[in-house]
Each structure stands twice: as structure tokens, then as C-alpha cells.
Amino acid sequence: MKTYKNSSIFKSLNEQNYHKLIIGASLKDLESIEFYAYCFTHAKANVIDISAFPHSLISAQSGIETALAEDPSLEKPLIMLSVNVGQDPHFRRIELDTNLCTECEACIPSCPSNAFFMSPSFTYNEDLCFGCSNCLDYCPYEALEFKDWDAYNADELNRLFKMGARAFEIHLNKDFDAFREFYRKLDLEHIDLESFSIGSELMNQQELLQAKEVILEEVYQRPGVENRSIVIQTDGVPQSGARFSDQHKDLKSIENARFLINSFENLKPDNCFIQIAGGVNHESLSKAKSMNVNINGVAIGSWLRNKIIDLPRQEAREFSIKTIKKSRTQNVKNFTKRG
Numbered sequence: 209m210k211t212y213k214n215s216s217i218f219k220s221l222n223e224q225n226y227h228k229l230i231i232g233a234s235l236k237d238l239e240s241i242e243f244y245a246y247c248f249t250h251a252k253a254n255v256i257d258i259s260a261f262p263h264s265l266i267s268a269q270s271g272i273e274t275a276l277a278e279d280p281s282l283e284k285p286l287i288m289l290s291v292n293v294g295q296d297p298h299f300r301r302i303e304l305d306t307n308l309c310t311e312c313e314a315c316i317p318s319c320p321s322n323a324f325f326m327s328p329s330f331t332y333n334e335d336l337c338f339g340c341s342n343c344l345d346y347c348p349y350e351a352l353e354f355k356d357w358d359a360y361n362a363d364e365l366n367r368l369f370k371m372g373a374r375a376f377e378i379h380l381n382k383d384f385d386a387f388r389e390f391y392r393k394l395d396l397e398h399i400d401l402e403s404f405s406i407g408s409e410l411m412n413q414q415e416l417l418q419a420k421e422v423i424l425e426e427v428y429q430r431p432g433v434e435n436r437s438i439v440i441q442t443d444g445v446p447q448s449g450a451r452f453s454d455q456h457k458d459l460k461s462i463e464n465a466r467f468l469i470n471s472f473e474n475l476k477p478d479n480c481f482i483q484i485a486g487g488v489n490h491e492s493l494s495k496a497k498s499m500n501v502n503i504n505g506v507a508i509g510s511w512l513r514n515k516i517i518d519l520p521r522q523e524a525r526e527f528s529i530k531t532i533k534k535s536r537t538q539n540v541k542n543f544t545k546r547g
């Protein structure tokens with residue numbers, strides 16, 4: 209029987225203060241990945257979510273090791289590889305048409321990832337793009353366009369598991385057969401945590417329920433592996449943390465979580481956990497619980513990255529530590545109050 213191996217993450221999920229910190233499913237800039245992995249390890253992330261490429265993995269491992277060397281009391285976070293099966297807003301990137309671009313610089317301030325800059329002439333570094341869509345409204349010459357990524361190859365993902373990644377997240381589209389086929393090819397032997405992202409603008413409530421059923425069927429009926437713990441991530445407005453100042457941009461993910469939790473009608477498997485993403489910040493966990501939505505944790509991504517991206521390394525580290533601590537503490541405080 210396979211049981212959940214990383215007990216501290218299991219504890220966080222059970223205590224409803226699990227924190228996944230997201231570097232980005234599309235981000236491929238290695239320096240940025242190392243920087244965020246370093247800050248997020250110091251912030252005591254349970255899981256660090258990255259793009260599923262060998263060099264992304266090596267850079268994240270490097271950032272984590274640097275943080276652990278500085279503070280050996282820290283626990284090593286799990287590295288989660290995010291992949292898509294079918295189209296998903298997390299797996300796309302802006303393409304610049306240099307024939308249409310006039311180098312007017314209008315897009316430069318729009319990018320929360322600093323992908324456009326002058327160096328000395330106008331430059332676009334596509335490895336920094338995480339697909340938020342913000343820049344599209346700023347370009348007067350239609351020189352920017354999205355390009356979706358192809359779905360991942362399961363064999364390539366299995367190779368990354370052998371390089372030390374022990375967690376993955378599959379972003380499901382409505383093509384459930386494609387999901388089943390992909391999932392069945394994964395080698396789960398050394399995997400500590402499986403996560404499945406559903407929701408966002410891609411799914412209506414009926415499809416959300418269908419996705420849940422397909423996931424549970426595949427995970428819990430897989431022969432030879434029982435009692436595995438999984439996280440279902442309900443997505444809201446993807447990558448909105450850095451784009452909108454509206455403090456309630458996390459409501460869609462919270463409402464999706466409420467709908468999903470209610471759909472279990474008290475029959476949710478003990479080892480199936482619910483976590484929100486999309487517009488999530490340091491107050492979202494506390495907010496969800498104050499709305500009686502008993503999620504097990506949060507995924508914080510673009511909101512936090514946007515706060516630290518331009519800070520010097522040590523300041524970014526301290527900000528991340530303080531912010532995640534606040535997120536966990538607020539949770540306990542509100543929980544006690546409701547008591």
C-alpha cells in the first residue's frame with residue numbers, strides 16, 4: 209500500500225494551512241526561477257510550483273539548496289511540475305511580431321514580469337512571460353499575440369521525476385479522455401503529491417463536477433496504488449494577482465471551492481484536499497474560512513511575485529517570509545474567533 213510520504217505537508221493539508229507558492233507554469237527565465245525558489249524556501253512554502261523543464265528544475269533546486277544552506281532548520285519544499293493537457297491559460301506565451309512592432313515602448317510598464325525593457329533598444333525576453341495577458345491591451349499596433357503550448361509528453365515528465373521532482377500538477381481541460389491517457393502513462397513510483405487544477409474560465413459548474421469525478425476515478429481506481437493523497441486546485445481568475453488591485457479577485461476560486469466541497473455531500477475521501485488558486489493573496493485563506501469554505505490551503509503566485517520582483521534579494525526574502533507567516537497566522541486567528 210502506498211501512503212503519503214511527506215508528513216509535514218500532510219500535516220499542513222490537514223491543519224488547513226498548506227501553502228503552495230507558484231513560480232509559474234510558463235516562466236522559463238532561470239535566474240528568476242532560482243530567485244523565487246530561494247525566497248519561497250525561506251518563506252516555508254510546502255510546495256514550490258514551476259514550469260516542467262529540466263533547466264527550470266535545476267534552477268529551482270539551486271535556489272532551494274542555497275536557502276537550506278543559509279538556514280538548515282528549514283524544511284525542503286517539494287518541487288511541483290505543472291503541466292497541461294489541452295489548452296490552459298497558464299500555458300501560453302506572448303509572441304512579438306517584430307514586423308509590426310514600432311518600438312513605441314507602450315507595453316513596457318504593463319508587464320508584471322518585466323519581460324519588455326530597453327537594453328539599449330526595445331527588447332522582449334519571452335522566457336519571462338507567464339501569460340497574464342496584461343500587455344495585449346497596451347499595444348496600439350497589434351504586435352503582440354498569444355501562442356498556446358502543446359500538451360506535455362508524459363515520457364518527458366517521467367524523466368523529470370527521475371531528476372528529483374516528486375510532485376506534479378495537471379491542468380485539465382474538458383478533454384477528459386486525453387487526461388486519462390496522459391495520467392495512465394505517468395510513473396507514480398516516487399511521487400509524493402499529485403495535484404489537479406480545474407476551473408478558471410474554462411469550465412462551467414457541470415464540467416467542474418465531471419472533472420472531479422474523472423480525477424477521483426483515475427486516482428483511486430489505479431491498480432497497485434492505494435490511499436494516495438491528492439490536491440484538487442480550484443482555479444479562479446488565473447494570474448490575476450499582479451494585474452488587478454481589486455482585493456476580492458480571489459472570490460471566483462473560493463466560490464469554485466465551495467461548489468466542489470458541497471458536491472461531495474460529506475463523502476469526500478479523507479486524503480483528497482481542496483486548495484484555491486487564481487487572484488489569491490495573503491488574506492485569501494482567512495477569507496475563505498470566514499466564508500465557511502473549508503479549504504485545505506492556498507496557492508499564491510503572481511500577487512507575491514509582483515511584490516518582490518524588483519526588490520534586492522534579501523529584502524525579497526524577508527518580504528516573502530513575513531507575508532506567508534501572516535497568511536498562516538491570520539488563518540489561525542480567524543479560525544479561533546469563529547470558534
Ligand code: SF4
Pocket residue numbers: 302318319320321322323336337338339340341342343344
Ligand atoms: S504582460 Fe503578461 S502576457 Fe504580456 S509579456 Fe508580460 S507576463 Fe507575458
Ligand code: SF4
Pocket residue numbers: 304308309310311312313314315316330346347348349350351352
Ligand atoms: S506596445 Fe507594441 S509596438 Fe509598442 S513596443 Fe510594445 S510591442 Fe512594440
